[in-house]
Amino acid sequence: MLCHCQKPAVITLQHGSLCQLHFLNYFEDKVFKTIKRYQLIEKNDTLCIAASGGKDSLTILYLAQKYLQKNNFNTPLFALAIDEGIKNYRKSTLKDLKQFCKDYSIKLNVIAAKKEFNYTLDQAYPKINKDTKKKPCNICGVWRRYLLNKYARKLNATKVITGHNLDDEAQAIIMNIFKANTDLAAHLGPISGINEHELFVQRVKPLYFCTEKETKLYSLIKKFPVQFIECPYANEGLRSNIRDMLNDFETKYKGTKQGIINSFLALLPLLKLQAKNNANEIKVCQQCQEPAHQNICNTCKIQSLLR
């Protein structure tokens, strides 16, 4: 297959094929348009990039920095990584991340779950699962959101930029539909959350319209140091089954994932309105003083299971 410029294609998209150069332009243009359209980065922001060392976070670290340079924004930017404590996994991705941040002169902060909660995920999971049957991804998700928000705020960030891509979002939308979590679905979208609160740092997703395959290809062409290491818990959750299902549909019916996103964005204002009506006022956790939907936040509830 050839690109419209007659050079060999590196990817076939719904509406045609692109060579390496045109793909890079297409990808960057899409990310920068998303940032502008949803005002994900503004001149007066202080940006915290949630980074793991994977392809998505290295791509958004690079492109956020490029966006600032392109627009002559003097906006402070730093990376924040959470070390959940997963053996034979996180240390390797953090090593790549440290090197990347050094190469691009980005300040990196690493927060370890072990230091914060006295447990690594590997130590906490069997204890919590015994009583609650919670999956490791449930615990990891609660910990990561908590630590990202807490330390982004402490480091004076006005936005947390995450590397969530179109596949992540389509999977989350379908998971919420399967579980009838319409109020949780209202928290999705290019800008996360439904209510502003002084203790919450707004989370934004510039890769919202980029598929996982496009992001992998971009990181590969740019020669970012991304190695494939599988999280030992990666296949434990519902998400991996939804991911396989959506990939099957995408192969048979091109544009399925984009269709899910487009339909969802059309419904999102209504979902947010409904969720705002249903939502209780955001509270402050009685134990840790972090924001919570109930008197005790989910992180402290997990902590109580570890005592």
Next chain:
Amino acid sequence: MNITLKQERTNTTHTISFPRKTVKDLLQQLNINSETVIIIRNNTVITEDELLKNDDEIELLSVVSGG
């Protein structure tokens, strides 16, 4: 024809016998969804419609993140 296949996800390299023509056929034979891989031949990314030749060395990079 014979194809040497390197798979990132399983970290394996082996030679397989392949009776058909394109990358798409190869992925079908291996039961691999094209959404989940990027295909490399001689350090160059190729698309599914590419014709394969005897003794081609193909690398399949995993699209899905490790976590």
